[in-house]
Amino acid sequence: MTVKDKKFDPGQLTEMAAALAAKPYVPPADNLPDELKKLNYDQYRDIRFSRENGPWYGKKLPFEIQFFHLGSLFLTSVPINEIVNGRIHPLKYSPAYFDYGKNRLNTDELSELGYAGFRLHNPLNTRKYYDELVSFLGASYFRALGKHQKYGLSARGLAIDTAVQTGEEFPIFREFWLVRPKRNDKSVTVYALLDSPSAAGIYTFVITPGENTVMDVDAKIFPRKEINKLGIAPLTSMYLFGENTKNKFDDHRPEVHDSDGLLVLNGNGEWLWRPLDNSKYLRISAFVDENPKGFGLLQRDREPAHYLDFEANYEQRPSAWVEPVGDWGKGWIELVEIPSQQEIHDNVVAYWVPREKAVPQKELHYRYRLYWFTKLPVKKVPGDITATYTGIGGVSGMLEDHKRKFVIDFDILNMQKEVEKGIATLEVSASEGEITGKHLMYNPVTKGLTAYIDFKPNGKTSELRASVVKKGKNISEIWSYQWLP
Incomplete structure (x- = not known):
């Protein structure tokens, strides 16, 4: 799926998303070679991107792009394009981009393969090294880092029917367009086409790295049908146990979590803190509001002695804060906490649910600023x-x-x-x-x-x-x- 003309026009992407929503949903093609589908965890990890061969390497740009290979758990091919001087250039698959390690793959069969996703690097912590800054990989998941942080929680483009008995729907980012940055650019822009059985949409991300990395997000969503529960600006994290956990774990570590609480600034200016929990039962909490001013999943505890895990370094995980731009109307911030026995599973989700139901072909437009931070980037009451x-x-x-x-x-x-x-x-x-x-x-x-x-x-x-x-x-x-x- 590509735009009709090689000249880039953001309006054409919006038209593409609207036209896509007007048609029945077609799932991604399942044409991945069996040798990639059968890769186990270690075999997949042995495929590494060759930075020196990357399309933005050596050009003295403020960002570099690297691709995730398809295989193992990542089976959906996602076209990735770059925009240079206002014109679109597909970034086609090339074996030269990868070191396959001990894997013996027939690269001749992979020429039209595509990628599972991508990540952007930037000299975030030091001018001499391009640190990983943000990654887009799997469904509509993405995550980012500020200075001196390690990956923890994730965000998603859209949540549909989370914690509903009929089952959750996971939209995917179907195609990407990245504007190749110029040498003095402070930000990089990514466009993403979202698709699912219930909706299509076009997303714009303007990503600015720093002490707190900031994403300015513009989401235009076109429902295919009425949606029972729509989750805007969803955040996903892991909470296994902490100070307030009642069901004990046989673990030498005092605490294990990527986030320890939900912080809300409601439309009335009240600051609410909900400590996360991992109980025996599913928890669903709704914070009814009108025009919320912000919400986020925070990792507030920054003391290494409270975790005693010097490999995971949970105290270095970022917090994320969603700051709506404009009025979001009536609805509620929903927190879902899912019982979990392992730290490898995300079991916490938070998002905004509009009170008005999404109906077919009626465009929904949401803008927000997403901060990835250690210190909260907005002024608040003490306490x-x-x-x-x-x-x-x-x-x-x-x-x-x-x-x-x-x-x-x-x-x-x-x-x-x-x-x-x-x-x-x-x-x-x-x-x-x-x-x-x-x-x-x-x-x-x-x-x-x-x-x-x-x-x-x-x-x-x-x-x-x-x-x-x-x-x-x-x-x-x-x-x-x-x-x-």
């Missing part, structure tokens, strides 16, 4: 929630197992006197069950504040909220927790 602990409620040692205790650390400094005088207080609520005790105190270890909450469940799902208040105003994030019986 970050840095940890949540859970255990048996009541007095320590009394085994009041009909209650649960929640201990919350707030990063609010210089508040000891206000707490002791009752000027700063703790507000707590539960939609079901009973709050039987609450206490706020100065923490001499963190120099912040720690809240202690006793909760008596009543056998129903309960939404708990807590915040530190001074003179009637929140001076902390709002702690939000879903209790499942």
Whole structure:
């Protein structure tokens, strides 16, 4: 699938996506040679891109492109094109781009193969080395890095019917167009054609590397049919266990996760923090809103001693923040947490669900800025929630197992006197069950504040909220927790 003319026109891509949505969905061709389909994990990893032979190598450009080979788990061929001086040039498959290692493949049969995806490199951390910056590989997945980060969570172009009994649909990026950068460019632009049984669309990514790598995303979506649940700007991550995990893992490491919480800035200007969990049951949480100002999956805990994994380096995983551009209307931010027993599986998804249903041929247009960061790139209230602990409620040692205790650390400094005088207080609520005790105190270890909450469940799902208040105003994030019986 290519544009009709070799002269590039973004409007023509929009027309292509609309025309594609007007036709029945046709899945990608299954014509991969068996020798590639049968590659095991190690054999596939033995195929490496030869940087020195790459199409942008040696041209003193701020970015280099490298391709992912097809095979093993990656069986869908994706055409990749570059735009040079306003004209389109297909980047055709070439065996010269790859070192096949110990594999003995018949490269004569691979001439029309195409690629599984691509990644872009940039001198992100030092001028002397082109670090991996962003990759697009598999379905509509992509991920990026800021300075001194290691890959963790991913984003997707679109989520369709996530956590719906009829099954989730995974759209794919069917073709890419990359604008070859000039020597002094600070950003690189990628266009992507999305396709699935329910929708087609065209996406524009303007990618700017830095301390926080930023993607300006423009998504034009054309539904083929009415969609039950549409997820905009989806983020996907892994949470196996942490401080608040009730089902214990037989693992020497204290914590294992790519993200530890969902942060929301709603349309009313409230900051909400939902610590992630890996319970025995599927969790689905909806934060109803109108014109949200931002949401993201964060890796807030940056202390290596809290992970003790010096290969995975979970403390170096990026956080991701979605900042809507323009009004997104009414809907909700949905958080899905899937039970998991292994860290190799992503089990957390967050996205925006518009209240208005997607209907056939009615274009949907969303713009947002996606940050990949270590330090949150937007101004916010103080009072970050840095940890949540859970255990048996009541007095320590009394085994009041009909209650649960929640201990919350707030990063609010210089508040000891206000707490002791009752000027700063703790507000707590539960939609079901009973709050039987609450206490706020100065923490001499963190120099912040720690809240202690006793909760008596009543056998129903309960939404708990807590915040530190001074003179009637929140001076902390709002702690939000879903209790499942």
